[in-house]
Amino acid sequence: MTDPKSSRLLDNRWDDAKAAGLSESQLLLYRSNLLGSDKRITNYGGGNTSAKVIEKDPLTGQDVEVLWVKGSGGDVGSIKIDGFATLYQDKLEGLKNIYRGLEFEDEMVGYLPFCTFNLNPRAASIDTPLHAYVPYKHVDHMHPDAIIAIAASKNSKELTKQIYGDEIGWLPWKRPGFELGLWLSKFAKENPTAKGVVLESHGLFTWADTAKDCYLLTLEIINKAIAWFETETEGKAIFGGAVTQSADADKRKAVAAALMPVIRGFIGKSESKVGHFDDQPAVLEFVNSADLRALAALGTSCPDHFLRTKIRPLVLDYDPARDNLDEVLATLEASITAYRAGYAEYYERCKHDNSPAIRDPNAVVYLVPGVGMITFARDKATARISGEFYVNAINVMRGASTVSTYVGLPEQEAFDIEYWLLEEAKLQRMPKPKSLAGRIAFVTGGAGGIGKATAERLIGEGAVVVLADIDEAALKTTEADFAKRYGADVVRGVKLNVTDEAQVLASYIETSVQYGGLDILVSNAGIASSAPIEETTLATWDKNISILATGYFLVSREAFRLFRRQKLGGNVVFVASKNGLAASPNAAAYCTAKAAEIHLARCLALEGAEAGIRVNTVNPDAVLRGSKIWSGEWREQRAASSHLQVDELEEHYRKRSMLKLNVFPEDIAEAIYFLASDASSKSTGNIINVDAGNAVSFPR
Structure with missing residues (x-):
């Protein structure tokens, strides 16, 4: 084994205690996940x-050999046992008899599918023959950066021999498929002492007779390459050296x-796209290097x-020394147009x-x-x-270009993979994108009842959502909940006081960096207060106006600026209130601020229409469940103003409505989704009341 002290080497994470008692298929799963x-x-x-694996045939009860292999489209790191395809090994061997040749x-x-064992619905991948015909019980096919750096070098065959001797063989580039499976079988049989193969421009195959031995062998072979590169690249200029400072x-x-x-x-x-930004050291080393353009062009x-x-x-062509961002932005359309033309020529x-x-x-x-x-993407x-x-x-280019000459996949081979009919068939089977x-x-107020329900909807x-909220604890809890249920990629949280201009600007920068831009603003941050006018303090008045009017103005202004830079249109939905249309006693500050929201939305609808920016409003009423507004003094104040006990308030609002129904956060979220989606693409400047019916708040 190679020196375990090297910080770059892979650790052996096999745990004999965990592996004890596992079946062969379970050991395959354990090895795969590691x-x-x-x-x-x-x-x-x-x-x-x-x-x-030897299994009992469900029809005959006889022992049969079954190939367990990662199914089509799976990921070895996260695969579960049902992610493996299972096929009769003897039937796979029989396919050799009907193979008509490379063409x-x-x-x-x-x-x-005719080789499927036990009616397993998991589809077998095109790589199945690469495993089936290797005469060993356990096979790993990995894509380690260190091995591909060897495989993508001009003299990859010689380097493989230099590093591994006869322990690991070498095969020239061959697209995955039945023919490559036969090549691997032939090599393994003709070289019984070999433990695997480096595939030119592709990756590594290793094989053994037990799951643990196969895992340890894969690590050993990769670690040998890592250690060899560390020695060979020490003291050498990487990518021709740096010519740009980060x-x-x-x-x-x-x-x-x-x-x-x-x-x-x-x-x-x-087609709408979502972005990702990466400035880790490996990326910066490459983008700052002398060889950036030459290597990038090789693919x-x-x-x-x-x-x-x-x-x-x-x-x-950004240059941080000159900070020529405006110049890059001005030429961006031409750069993208030129790339598209080059791609069309390649096609x-x-x-x-x-x-x-x-x-x-x-x-x-x-x-x-x-x-x-x-x-x-x-x-x-x-x-x-x-x-x-x-x-x-x-990482591959780093290693290959330092010890040899990096060689990209030949253009025709690259095209034949990208436009492979089997790959096209896989794309056609993908589910239709969500709306x-x-x-x-x-979404502002994203950790509260309406905001959280809206984000979930x-x-x-299919949207990704930035949750913005001033309540940091609630924000972290909500973000973690969504990440657990839907995946970490779809949600980000930013702490935001909507009345702080600097925080609003920073939150939109974060949104752009995390996801690439913006399509939908749901302005929902809220507050409520209740007091007779003569008891309403200036501080209370200012707080309502600051959050419910100024806050809505600030987040909308920055959204408009972002929408106009994107030139893709945009969508703003204000969460106002029934009280913005219908006055209520003892709530002058709140009602006035909510009326300001509604009128601001109308003004923005006028300004945004020519750019395809739609602005609409949802007016809820009495959404008590899950609401942070209704969890404090406002609930008590509204109960007092109606001469009710606090626990009688929800039933009071239900009975007061025309439809005699309670209104929940999910009801508001449904209206917001409608206004944010293409289903309402011809609506702007409109108001939807979601209040179970209140005649006094009918829009006039």
Whole structure:
């Protein structure tokens, strides 16, 4: 084994106590999750694992050999036992008899369902033959950066021999499929002492007879490469050395926040996109280097990297020394147009008679010297993962270009993977996007009853949401709850006092950096007070006006500025109140501020229409459940004004309504969703009352 003291080496995390008593399939799951937990071993969704297990045939009761292998589209780090496909090994062997040769290898995927064991619904992937025909019980196929750096070097065969001798073999580039499975089988049989293979421009195969031995072997082979690179690269200029100095962290964030909405506007007209920003040291080392443009133009090597990051990134000409941001923004449209034209030319050069139609020609990865990397995709998780894949590619280029010459995937091979008919079929099977897929929402008062219900409704329809709230404890709890139930990618929390202009500006910068821009503002931050006019203090008056009028003005103004930079339109929904239309006794400050909200919304609807910015209002009434407003003095004050006990108030409001119904946060959220969605695309300046019916508040 290599020196365990090296900080870069992979740790052995196998726990014999945890593994004790596990079945062979459970050991496969355990091994897979361990391997997938470290991105230096394989990236999200990349690589696969397998085990050949003796099982009882459900029909005959006889022992049969079954291949357990990661199913199509799975991720070894997070896979569960039902994520594995199971296939009769003897039937897989029988497929060799009907294989008609390389020209027909894609048709073999259609035969895999006929090999299914025990009616397992998990679809087998195109990599199944790569595992089935290796004559060992356990097989790992990983995409470690250190190994791909060898595989993507000009002299990868020689480097493999130099590092591993005869322990690990080498095979030239071959697209995954049935033919590569036969190649691996032939190599393993002809080289019985070999423990695996480096696949040119692709990754690593290792094999063993037990799950633990296979896991330890995979780590050992990767660690040998890591240790070798540490020795070989020590003291050498990486990427030709730095030619740009990184801006400080705040400046990097500010530049990203300025660029991302504009990029999003240019690339998101036909399909909404969500962004991700990464300025980790590995990224900055690359974007600041002398070799940035030359290496970026070569594209990635590993097919998994390429599928996530496209043929090549777009490098922007930002110079932190000159801080030429305005110049970059002014030329951004031309840069993106040129990239699209280049992509179209690539498609025309490489397409076949039966190739699918050209797809989205926009870049996925945007590299900014001195700042970092921006990625865009149809959802946040995909944008983040695309960035992670490009970091893998950077690590590969770092190693390969330092010890040899980095070689990207040949253009035609890259095209044949990107527009592979089997890949197209997988894309066509993807579910239809939800109604708010790719949309970015900002919800003030996001940790309260209406705000939380609204965020949940928008997330459920595919939006990502920034929760803004002054209550930091409630905000953290709400964010954690959504992250647990829906995934961390879909929600961010920002502490915000809507009356503080600087905080409002900072919150929108954070929104742009986290997600790339904005589509929906739900202005919902609230307060309430009750007192006769002669007992209303100036402080109470000012607080109502500050939060309910000035606060709504500040968040709307910044939303408008962001919408106009994006040029994608926009959507503002004010949460006002029945009291904005109908006066109530002993609540002059509150009612006046709510009336101001409604009129502000009308003014903004007039101003925003020419830019496709819609502004509408929802008027709730008596939403007691989950409301922070109704949890304090306001509830007691309103009960007192109606000569009621506090616990009688909800029933009082129900009976007072025309429909004799209670109004809940989810009811308000439904109206907000309608106004925020394309279902109301022809409505602006409108008011929806969600109050179970109050004649005095009918809009006139």
